[in-house]
Amino acid sequence: MRTTRTRHWRREKALPYLLLAPALVLLAGMVYPFGLGLYYSFTSYWLQYPNRFRFVWFDNYVDLMSEPLFARALEFTLGFTLAAVVVQVGLGLAVALFLHGRIPGRSVIRALMLLPLMIPPVITALMWKIMMASTNAGILNYMLSFLGVDPINWFGSTQGAVASVLIIDTWGNLPFVALILLGGLQALPTEPYEAARVDGAGPAAILRYVTLPLLSPFIVLVVLFRTMDSLRIFDVIYATTQGGPNDATTNLHIMAYQYSFQWYQMGKGMAQAIVLLLLVVIVSYLLMRLWNRASESTS
Amino acid sequence: MRIQRRWLTGLLLATSFTMGGVLGASAQDDEALAYYRQAKIDWRQAAGQSLTIGLNKHPFTESLLPLIPQFRSLTGINVEYLILPEAEYFTKLVADLSQQRGEFSVIMTGPVRNWQYVPPNWILPLDDFLNNPKLTDLGWYKLDDFYPALIAANRWNGKTGGGVGEGPLYSLPVLEESYILAYRKDIFDQYNIKVPTTLEEMAEAARLVKKNAGIPGIVARGTPSVASMGTGFMSGLKAYTDGQWSEFDDKLNANFHDPRSVKFTETWIGMIRESGPPNWANMQWYDAMEAFTAGQAGMIADADFFAANYEDPKKSKVAGKVGYALIPAGQGGKPYAGLWTWALGISKATKNKEAAWLFVEWATAQRTLLNATLGYRNYNPARASIMNDPRVQEIMGAWGDGSYLKVVAKNLETARVAWTPQSERTRLGDIWARSLHEIYFQRMSAADALKKASNEVDKVLKEAGIK
Numbered sequence: 001m002r003t004t005r006t007r008h009w010r011r012e013k014a015l016p017y018l019l020l021a022p023a024l025v026l027l028a029g030m031v032y033p034f035g036l037g038l039y040y041s042f043t044s045y046w047l048q049y050p051n052r053f054r055f056v057w058f059d060n061y062v063d064l065m066s067e068p069l070f071a072r073a074l075e076f077t078l079g080f081t082l083a084a085v086v087v088q089v090g091l092g093l094a095v096a097l098f099l100h101g102r103i104p105g106r107s108v109i110r111a112l113m114l115l116p117l118m119i120p121p122v123i124t125a126l127m128w129k130i131m132m133a134s135t136n137a138g139i140l141n142y143m144l145s146f147l148g149v150d151p152i153n154w155f156g157s158t159q160g161a162v163a164s165v166l167i168i169d170t171w172g173n174l175p176f177v178a179l180i181l182l183g184g185l186q187a188l189p190t191e192p193y194e195a196a197r198v199d200g201a202g203p204a205a206i207l208r209y210v211t212l213p214l215l216s217p218f219i220v221l222v223v224l225f226r227t228m229d230s231l232r233i234f235d236v237i238y239a240t241t242q243g244g245p246n247d248a249t250t251n252l253h254i255m256a257y258q259y260s261f262q263w264y265q266m267g268k269g270m271a272q273a274i275v276l277l278l279l280v281v282i283v284s285y286l287l288m289r290l291w292n293r294a295s296e297s298t299s
Numbered sequence: 300m301r302i303q304r305r306w307l308t309g310l311l312l313a314t315s316f317t318m319g320g321v322l323g324a325s326a327q328d329d330e331a332l333a334y335y336r337q338a339k340i341d342w343r344q345a346a347g348q349s350l351t352i353g354l355n356k357h358p359f360t361e362s363l364l365p366l367i368p369q370f371r372s373l374t375g376i377n378v379e380y381l382i383l384p385e386a387e388y389f390t391k392l393v394a395d396l397s398q399q400r401g402e403f404s405v406i407m408t409g410p411v412r413n414w415q416y417v418p419p420n421w422i423l424p425l426d427d428f429l430n431n432p433k434l435t436d437l438g439w440y441k442l443d444d445f446y447p448a449l450i451a452a453n454r455w456n457g458k459t460g461g462g463v464g465e466g467p468l469y470s471l472p473v474l475e476e477s478y479i480l481a482y483r484k485d486i487f488d489q490y491n492i493k494v495p496t497t498l499e500e501m502a503e504a505a506r507l508v509k510k511n512a513g514i515p516g517i518v519a520r521g522t523p524s525v526a527s528m529g530t531g532f533m534s535g536l537k538a539y540t541d542g543q544w545s546e547f548d549d550k551l552n553a554n555f556h557d558p559r560s561v562k563f564t565e566t567w568i569g570m571i572r573e574s575g576p577p578n579w580a581n582m583q584w585y586d587a588m589e590a591f592t593a594g595q596a597g598m599i600a601d602a603d604f605f606a607a608n609y610e611d612p613k614k615s616k617v618a619g620k621v622g623y624a625l626i627p628a629g630q631g632g633k634p635y636a637g638l639w640t641w642a643l644g645i646s647k648a649t650k651n652k653e654a655a656w657l658f659v660e661w662a663t664a665q666r667t668l669l670n671a672t673l674g675y676r677n678y679n680p681a682r683a684s685i686m687n688d689p690r691v692q693e694i695m696g697a698w699g700d701g702s703y704l705k706v707v708a709k710n711l712e713t714a715r716v717a718w719t720p721q722s723e724r725t726r727l728g729d730i731w732a733r734s735l736h737e738i739y740f741q742r743m744s745a746a747d748a749l750k751k752a753s754n755e756v757d758k759v760l761k762e763a764g765i766k
Contacts, residue, residue: 047397048415048722052764134578135595156578158740244523245580246736261390263726264397 041271047264060271069247069255070272077251077279080166081230088170088226089219092177097207099178100185110182113175121172125239128168129155158248161241165249168236173229177222184218185211213297220291227287231280252276332373334666338439340432345654346375352658353395353403354380355388358678359473359641360407362671363662370661376654396421401648404655405662408644410452411529413469414720416644417457423645424467428656435660444665444682449475449640452716459721459765460551470642471663472681473671474604477638477714478534479706481591481609482598484622484699486512494624498539498566501598501627505574508597516574518596521582523736525728529637530584531600531626532567532735533717538628538635539563546727546756547719551766553753555731556746565745568738580736592617600626603707604678610698623699623706636710637717640681679707723756723763730755 044056064070095113099106116124131139132154141151154164192210201209212219234253237243243250243258252272260269335342354360360382367378381403383391389412395402396416408416416422429435429442442450449472456466480495487494487504490511495501505516520527536544540559548554571579576590584601591599592608594616599605603623612618625634643662645655661667669685671677678695680686686695686704695704718724734752737743743751760766 046763047393048419049763050397050419134576137593137595151577153577155581156576157580161581241581242522242524244736245521246740246742247523247733258729261386262729263723264390264393 037270038274040266041274043267045266045270047266056267060268061275063268064271064275069250070252072247073250073252073255076162076249077231077253077276080162080233080251081227083166084169084173084230084233085223085226087166088173088177089223091170092174092222093181093219095174095178096181096185097211099182110179113178115175116172117175119172121235122239124172125168125236128164128171129240132164155241156245158246161245161249165233165237165240168240169230169233172236173226177226180222180225181215181218184215188214216294216297217291220287220294224284224287224291227283228280231283232276252279328369328372331369331666335373335661335664338436340434340436342374342657344433345651345657347377348651348654349377349379350404350649350651350654350658351402352378352380352405353388353392353407354382355385355407355641356382357407357641358675359671362675362677363667366667366670370658373661374654374657376651376657378658396646396648399648401646401650403646404649404651405658406644406646407641408470409640409642410455410463410470410716411639411718411720411724413453413455413644414724415722417455417469418459418722421647422469423647423652424469425471425645425656425659426467428645428652428660429468434653434656440660441665441682441684444684445472446475446681446683446711448638448711448714449681452638452640453642455720460547460719463716463720470640470644471659472640472642473663473668474641474677475638475679475681475711476602476604476640477707477710478530478601478626478636479603479710480531480598480600480624480626481606481699482622482624483508483512483594483596483617483620485620486597487622494622495598495627496624496632497627497629498535498563501535501600502566502570502574505570505598509574512597514595514597515576515590516597517570518576518587518590518599519571519579519582520584520587520601521571521579521735521739523580523729523732525725525732526584527582527732527735528728529639529717530602534626534635534637535567535600536560536563537637537717538626538633541629541631541633542635545719546731547721551721551760553727553756553760555734555752555756556750561745561749564735564738564749568735568745572739580739603703603710606695606698606703607676607678610703621699623703625706625710634710634713635717636714638714639716721760721765723759723765726759727756730759 041060042055042057044052044054044059046052099110103109119127133141134153134156135141135151138151138154140154141149144152152160154160188211192214193206196206196210232253233251234257237249237251237254238257241249243254253276256269256272256276258269259265259272354363364380367380370376370378381391388407392403392406393415396406397419399421406422408422413422429437429440450468451464453470453472454464454466454468456462480501482494482504486492486508490507492504492507492511493500495504501517508514508516519531540563544554544557544559546554554560576582576596578586582590587599587601588605588608590596591605592615606621606623609615609621610618626636628634643659645652645659649655663681665682665684668677668680668682669688669691672680672685672691673688680691685691692704698704699706721727730752734743734748737748737751738745742748757766
């Protein structure tokens with residue numbers, strides 16, 4: 001009798017841990033590499049000089065701050081993120097509003113919009129790289145030639161490369177933004193719209209004073225997602241410009257990759273990755289607070 | 300007719316390799332094995348052992364894979380392999396070598412890569428294997444059949460700043476790559492443009508091609524990476540200074556800002572700006588090669604074996620229209636060209652050293668490399684006997700109306716590894732390439748950008764403990 005109770009007690013006590021086990025394993029799988037990376041960022045770990053491995057405290061971080069390329073990469077990381085978020089959320093909202101209206105073939109358009117999401121970003125990037133060839137042999141320049149536009153030097157000029165990366169990233173992520181916002185639009189209550197119409201509000205006023213405030217939690221949510229992704233964008237840049245030309249598209253992630261995997265300076269590479277992580281965490285935290293506030297105000 | 304025969308030969312070889320792989324030991328395999336069994340060694344001395352080969356994605360790799368069952372039949376050694384694209388391959392390789400895990404027994408490497416692997420003692424010298432009669436029948440293997448320049452390139456005495464061609468042999472070459480000038484003979488003839496023999500003439504020829512034919516006069520690698528530096532640009536710079544200039548002075552101080560280097564760079568970048576393609580700064584080697592192959596450039600100074608692409612009528616718009624010449628030289632007229640070889644080496648951490656050597660010996664044997672050239676277009680052959688094989692001559696001899704083979708042969712008389720041995724070559728090349736972008740985009744003068752590059756390289760070498 002006592003044994004059964006003990007067994008039962010043990011089972012009762014063990015059950016939560018058992019249920020938690022997968023999450024704990026997952027957590028350990030995440031924490032260990034992060035901890036290792038953090039540790040390496042305080043060392044002189046350089047793959048090809050294993051004998052020179054030592055703990056250097058904050059030397060890697062201090063070196064980074066004095067590196068001119070770091071300032072440029074940080075500037076590009078933040079500038080690109082701002083541009084990408086503004087362009088993608090702005091266009092995404094326009095597309096969502098368009099698809100929310102009663103238009104013929106809406107379901108077909110929605111299905112087609114999913115296509116870019118199904119293509120791996122590297123493939124997207126390479127596809128666009130071919131289309132954006134700098135001469136009229138590139139289909140994009142060829143199409144633009146009908147509008148009287150001279151061939152654009154997409155990847156061979158600094159401004160062209162920045163614009164190219166932004167266009168490719170936008171093409172790949174616009175559907176995501178549009179679909180989230182469309183989902184938000186469809187979930188909005190109808191009463192405020194009816195009240196606004198009774199008060200004589202036009203479409204612009206309804207958009208400004210009803211739709212946007214009600215949609216704000218969704219907007220903040222996509223801004224959050226797109227900010228995090230844009231801060232750490234890698235694949236599109238690596239597959240098209242590799243950070244060039246003239247370092248115009250080098251962001252912190254590309255720089256961390258170069259240090260770690262081109263030059264094998266793992267310590268410095270990890271320090272950059274940690275700086276990038278901190279940046280993502282801080283910006284995400286601020287956006288989360290904004291999201292909470294927006295959710296509370298609309299509810 | 301010649302093309303049809305070549306196509307048929309290729310088809311027959313490809314079919315035979317595929318069938319061999321699928322059906323196992325066929326009559327052809329037996330014949331092939333008989334060739335290897337002529338060597339007076341016991342190929343089965345390491346039977347039962349296992350190897351993992353690290354391979355870069357490359358025509359040589361393609362040629363090797365269908366033959367691996369033959370190697371298994373010959374030796375009883377089990378072979379596994381991992382094939383990765385070049386950048387990922389080298390990262391994985393350095394991770395494996397640095398931790399001495401021995402995951403890869405045999406590696407695909409090359410002279411400048413060995414400079415990274417030799418100082419920390421990660422790869423084995425091959426001389427002991429070569430000179431061990433139990434492991435190598437030198438009479439059968441014919442080491443002297445390899446072009447001497449290629450063997451020299453894979454020897455290094457381990458001293459930073461020099462010593463190439465001396466000391467132990469660290470890898471055996473599987474192909475030859477040196478740098479020559481390819482030009483559109485039809486355009487040059489049509490507009491009476493002189494084939495350039497100096498940098499200034501090259502810039503003028505590029506200008507005339509652009510003016511008359513309306514296409515870029517020259518195409519070249521331009522991405523901000525070491526890969527853009529070691530071929531046409533560096534060979535040109537070395538030739539411009541009659542081989543006198545080097546990336547370092549006697550005290551291992553970076554030397555990019557040397558006045559001769561500044562002058563050459565100004566002229567080269569000026570030529571690219573004036574007559575090159577608009578997207579030069581984003582051009583990888585394959586972009587440059589494809590642009591020339593597509594008839595979108597008048598000249599290209601790059602790898603000699605790109606000719607296989609230019610002269611392939613199935614892919615190329617310029618097949619039969621290309622002429623070949625040495626890289627334009629300096630005032631002394633002394634030719635200079637850089638050199639690279641993909642090669643096979645052995646990781647020190649491997650547990651099965653003899654088995655690894657047997658694989659290297661088999662993979663770099665005359666017959667294996669001949670198959671790679673005939674069946675998989677693994678150009679240019681590293682062995683003279685393969686270059687002189689009538690079937691190879693029939694294919695390559697037609698390129699450039701026969702000028703190709705002559706230029707390659709002439710080039711090989713003096714071609715050598717252009718880089719100075721030190722383990723931070725990749726970083727150095729990346730820094731150097733970035734400085735070219737500063738000049739191209741007119742952010743800095745050539746003198747300032749190259750001085751900045753020198754300072755950065757000095758800093759890196761100091762940090763790495765090299766100087």
